[in-house]
Amino acid sequence: MTTVTTQVSLDVRKRDGRITSFESARVEQAIERAFRAEIGIADGQPIEAALQQQIAEITTNVVNQIENRPFSRDGVDVETIQDAVEIQLMRHGHFSVARRYILYREQHAKLRALRAVESEGTLQAPRIHVKMETGEKQPFDATRMRRRIYSAVRGLEQNCSAEELVEETYRTLYDGITPQEIYRAMILASRSRIERDPDYDTVAARLMLMVIYNEALGHIHPNEDLAEVCQRQFEDYINVGIEAKRLSEKLREFDLAKIAAALRPERDAAFPYLGLQTIYDRYLLHVEGRRIETPQYFWMRVAMGLAWNEEDKEARAIEFYNILSTFRFTSATPTLFNAGTLHPQLSSCYLSTVMDDLEHIFKVVGDNAMLSKWAGGLGNDWSNIRATNAHIKGTNGQSQGVIPFLKVVNDTAIAVNQGGKRKGAVCSYLESWHLDIEEFLDLRKNTGDDRRRTHDMHTANWIPDLFMKRVRENGQWTLFSPDEVPDLHDLYGKRFQERYEHYEQLADEGKIRMFRRINALELWRKMLTRLFETGHPWITWKDPSNVRSPQDHVGVVHSSNLCTEILLNTSKEETAVCNLGSINMVAHVKDGKLDHEKLRETVTTAVRMLDNVIDINYYPTAEAGNSNRKHRPVGMGLMGFQDALYALGVGYASEEAVEFADESMEAISYYALLASSSLAEERGTYETYKGSKWDRGILPIDSMEVLEQERGLPIDIDRSSKLDWQVVRDAIAKNGMRNSNVMAIAPTATISTIIGVAQSIEPTYKNLFVKSNLSGEFPQINRRMVQDLKELGLWDSDMIESLKYYDGGLLEIDRIPDDIKQKYLTAFEVAPQWLIECAARRQKWLDMGQSLNLYMSEPSGKKLHEMYFLAWNKGLKTTYYLRTLSATQVEKSTVDVNKFGIQPRWMKNQSASANIKVDRDKTAQSNDLDQLPEQQPEAKTCNLDGDCESCQ
Template sequence: MTTVTSGVTTTLEVRKRDGRIISFDAVRVHYAIGKAFRAEIGLPEDQELENSLEAQVKSISEAVIDQIESRPFSRDGVDVETIQDAVEIQLMRHGHFSVARRYILYREEHAKLRALRAADSDGNLIAPRINIKQEDGTKEPFDSTRLRRRIYSAVRGLEQNCSAEELVEETYRSLYDGITPQEIYRAMILASRSRIERDPDYDKVAARLMLMVIYNEALGRLHPKEDIADVTRREFSNYIETGIAADRLAPRLREYDLERISAALRPERDAAFPYLGLQTIYDRYLLHIEGRRIETPQYFWMRVAMGLAWNEENKEERAIEFYNILSTFRFTSATPTLFNSGTLHPQLSSCYLSTVDDDLEHIFKVVSDNAMLSKWAGGLGNDWTNIRATNSHIKGTNGQSQGVIPFLKVVNDTAIAVNQGGKRKGAVCSYLESWHLDVEEFLDLRKNTGDDRRRTHDMHTANWIPDLFMKRVRDGGDWTLFSPDETSDLHDLCGSAFQARYEEYERLADEGKMRLFRRLPANELWRKMLTRLFETGHPWITWKDPSNVRSPQDHVGVVHSSNLCTEILLNTSKDEIAVCNLGSINMVAHVKNGELDLDKLRETVTTASRMLDNVIDINYYPTPEAKNSNQRHRPVGMGLMGFQDALSAIGVSYASQEAVEFADRSMEAISYFAILASSQLAAERGSYPTYEGSKWDRGILPIDSLELLEQERGLPIEVDRSTTLDWQVVRDSIREHGMRNSNVMAIAPTATISTIVGVSQSIEPTYKNLFVKSNLSGEFPQLNLRMVQDLKAEGLWDSDMVEAIKYYDGELTEIDRVPEELRLRYLTAFEVEPKWLIECAARRQKWIDMGQSLNLYMAQPSGRKLHDMYMLAWTTGLKTTYYLRTLSATQVEKSTIDVNRFGIQPRWMKNSSASSDIRVDRGEAAVEPGADPNAILDQLPPEQPKTCNLDGDCESCQ
């Protein structure tokens, strides 16, 4: 470029940082400013700006050139920093402050890069200017070659979609003098993690880098030429001895033939872990000594397997069998088993249920039991229906009771204080039957307003509802509340027996023979239940009668509540704390060529049933009541996860009759194989002690008990009863051998264990196809990998698609370029009508002897919709429901999206004011004479409901 100074034409020159003088190139200024604009709005560098933005870039570039040309002439040229200063100034003068900020950060990053490295004449990295601080405090020069080798190794085979050089460059920006090796790995992982939304192959890169971290800690720094598999097998016995010496592992592990066990390790299976799975087990599952992990992922699986097999006659053979099922992600034990198997305190059970007697000593015994059970990672369910109501007479002191609420506050605070051994937050759910006189205060426990001494912000709550109440709601009848000290037998009655006795108490009340009672329209109480559920996410809706009428153990007790997650339904009493031992089948791992692989599923379920049964005898029991109950009845809970992934694998939308049929047939297969496996175990080990007189003994299977529920309810159960397998084989086996376990099936939420193996949670629909997941390990971008694969197959996966999915908040529905078939296949949770979730759940429930953790989703809730949804769940025979979830305010980060590119408002923008469509009535509405008794259900406050505030990593999510 030429300019005129004092009448003399000169060439504008630039002085580079290395002292070279070159000619000024205005194109480079224009390019730098355009790059800053693209970075601010999230456009790739090779994509053209819109005409209006391109015009602004041109105007700013000309202003920069004018500013540079107006400077006094210098024979040494214009310094590069001066030109960059001019760019910053002109960006701000033109009002583009956010773009200027981008440019400033860009300059700072590159300044740091220049401080970290220099270049020789060939452009190669030479002597660094920073040092690495080792664990012992010594420093050694930073080796850029080692960093590049690790990143390029992690990207190997993925170069088509992943740029190793980009990762190197971004990692450099995080380096500083005195940085530790751990921080360098973290920088590499974060660089990969931030690009997962661009392509899921970056998840594999992050996982490989995470494995390097784990190997360095567990196996020591490896030579680049060493084979990981050889080192892993060679060091296994050292791992066992180190763990025993540090009191992390049980000495019984020495009794194994460790040479045989180590030879069975398959370190190559580490590559199957997703990044978040590795991060999760690193943070909370891998055993450590003073913060240093001593386990690799395969050591972890083998430790769990050995801990479950040490009572087996051929324990090496069984341990290897268990290991192969676990390490190939076909089945995963629940979190307490993964935490504690093979350790000095093998508390392997997931759930504990207890009933509280109306006795002060027993009340605080239960609180103490809660603390001991929570310490070892147990999730708790307490039944509080026995406790007399507020203002009831206390005979011993001749005073008046304060009711159940103050005691629940103590339960809440105990759960906070005893946080599952410091590994995750304590969690408990309290249940109350709907006829209890304190039920209205119980509904308010999770509210943020009112007397905080009568609020339990950290404890879960659930309604335990008899069928008679639902009938009264349906018919517009009245409902009477009683105090349990006057109606103590209602607690142990269900079905028609409950109805007869309850109606007798109502007659006594009418005759003035009951001291405390209150009568109100059933719809009014139902409305309050749904309103509180909408406002606070609690109490959950669960049903007493189907849980009891269909219970296999109705001959030896009563199901008084469910557990923390509403899937466990076992008898409780003063002498028995019910215990359940859980694990989940990975459904998508059993889909082959678009169909369910029944042979593989049979093998998995049979082995998993043995693992679950072993838990009962190995388990460490914190209380004698828990040990007594578990060894008498021996219940286990076989569940499933990856249901949504299995639907995607067979090309089916959750919102379809095909999904309902798959739910039916897949659960039938699991039920068939699980019941048969328990019967085969009984042939080998004997039936459980209370088998005689059970439904199993009477020839009643779960599918048969639906008819019993119909009889007790006096209403049809609206669910298909068809079967496809030869159930006579199962019936004959039970008749001949009995059952090893009183209960065999329960579907838990599996949020954590499904994360470990990288599949969709439990029976959940996809939450979003792209979102950020927050848990105790941090925040992680989550991308639906199957969706990406299908979009790639259609040639549709590009930066525009990523931007569109982010704009539409992880949904494909409104993206026209996506084929309709894929839009339907990848509907998200809030796009699937609740009826489909309920229909699928009802088909499963007919096969299950316990329950399922069923979350219900509603994008635009109203009172009528909530009423219809929960009535459908009841009429189709469901035993319990779990969370009610609606759209929250938290969405995918959109700050880099050019929203002007899309002409339609996404649902997340439309719904920001959707609650204004819901009529507001914060008073206690009543049914007017002659009005529709359900009309008040159309009135709900427009507050966003709260869901789980325990961050998805409590026991409530497995």
């Protein structure tokens, strides 16, 4: 640095009144810092000689300007010197640097206004006051704020700067700020740095815990033991909740001292920040806006709410609590919302069949409202409703078909949300032979008559195997009105095919009034086109769902649920109900392999918890209670599959991942069936057990053979096993089963967020992205990836910029080794064949289904056709969302895109999207499956960043 040697005999008056000598070197340093900040040159890095010379010239001019100032015997004040710097920067044409310097002055002016500045041993009175809840204003205590930030950073100093957080928090404060807003400022300062290092997520979580403890427990003195405080105040929490009518009186029946002694508040440290923010916003009980629960009170309330019918309720509650609070298993959202409350509606999903009767149609609509009110996701089967222009005997008129009723269902879902906590959500199913199927496919379009559109309701195709065969053969398909073919709805497999072909013959003979023939491939193409354009209807299959159902002796599966994993019988008398929960897979991986003993223990306890839901549950409708108590189905699922693969050092796109999907699902199935059979020995079998597949000795793995026989085609799936299934067969033969259905893999969108693992069976969406949900927008970074890159010495600011530029993908970052790239492939980088293969291996062990999202980065009609046919050929029962890359991506406003010098993948995809536009009228007539129309710009296709959490 070229130091200006000009010395001016001046006194400088500091802001606190002290007098010091003027030093031109300090002026030069300030100017240099402004240039470095503007240009982006880090401290310590050399500056070009020409620039250094400019800085020296500006400094000289500042000194001259100060020398020529009007005389003052009190000395020149600091503000005058800084004014001179600004003026000289602008005179030399460095306007952006001057702007940077002005902003710097403003920020530090605010810091000085907020800090208690030392002056000759005394403290200057602060000008900022904090507005308390009572309305009283108190002086802002900067020391207290600093102490809390430093406490949150303790142990993480290597990666996190407490001083940076303090300074950023200072900048956001103002006179009259509330304590809650101060905490929010500290948390925002931390979470904005999560992309820099995941340890900032831990800092934000610790600060969030302070917020929760302050509300639920009051001020805790630094010397007090948190565990002691939590245990001491637990009974008060129960009493306050009961008095406020937020908790059930039944909780007083527990030995509260024994329960309180089991609390482990240190487990709060395992929560990620977003998990804490989520439970704070939506799960922790509150009275007049004040949370009365800590996270451990929350887990214990759920555990007690599931144990109050147990003989030794305290021991069971503690057992349940230990499984929940250690993140080994998590109950579904309705259970977490309502367990232990006055209205324990704990079930996740409701499925109903609508009869072709006006009274029953509107009864189901009313039932939807009641079920949605108590936080249930809905699935409605509408295939019974006669088609448009069908004859109505009672009035001698013509039917308007199913579409107008679906509009009513859509609007009901909007009007009645889920307990005021999340949006109402319903999915309507229609079989592919229904005469209104083509209008049904268009329900989510943004064009056409809005009275025949349902923009907020999900839709799904319920497809028989015969249709898939006709598509493959490029054959004809016949559409019927259900009133003329009334038994098709209840038939599947070979019996459906025989009856359907009989009705086709009757139509040819003129004995059926309403029917229409179309090319099966043309209808299939339209299904895929609408799926690509609007995200709906989803593709689900009737025959595998029924042929493999354990309850085929007492009814028919007419649809799935909102998230396509539940497959239960429905009828006019029965609304199917399912009670869900999910195993955290990564919590059961130890030393590079699956920990079977721990998994057995978790699954056994979890099945008991799920079974307890059935007897405790509040049922909004008689049909729901009737069905659930009679058949007692539960849905054990899993989450954190991707995290488990990371722990194993395995990439999703690999044979090892497929094998682990097989092994892990076999183990869950094995222990879950044993657990249900053990409960049957203790509590008795479910009412309709006699005659079920269980009773007939047919396990899920055996039903694959039955499906193959019914379909008349081979199902390409490995059917090997690793465990001794004779043990399970013997147990069921001896004891029976407590539950008609035991396993279903739900999306887990929210509960996985709470415990900080990947959703369900999903691959990593992106390694760096911003997640949007009802709680706000949150930066998310792959912590395991960061750790691996740190170990390789690759984690730095350049890597962060590269991740932003490439939208969280690693493939195009040359510095990263290939094995790391393969391990951390993102969802759109994993070929969908791997997802389907993993799902197929799981499906052979499942008695219900799985919420299987499929990803495609460069979709085409041919690729979609091949993908969905592969899923069908592999014996899958359902699929869920089709996720495709949009044509535009998030603006990279903080990334210097010029430094990369190449076109990123997201820009290439944008160009590719522009090339797949075709004439929509020609699409339906062409047999070329390569082409797809453009996605509708406002279509509500699934956005993974969105809040898709209707069941979980």
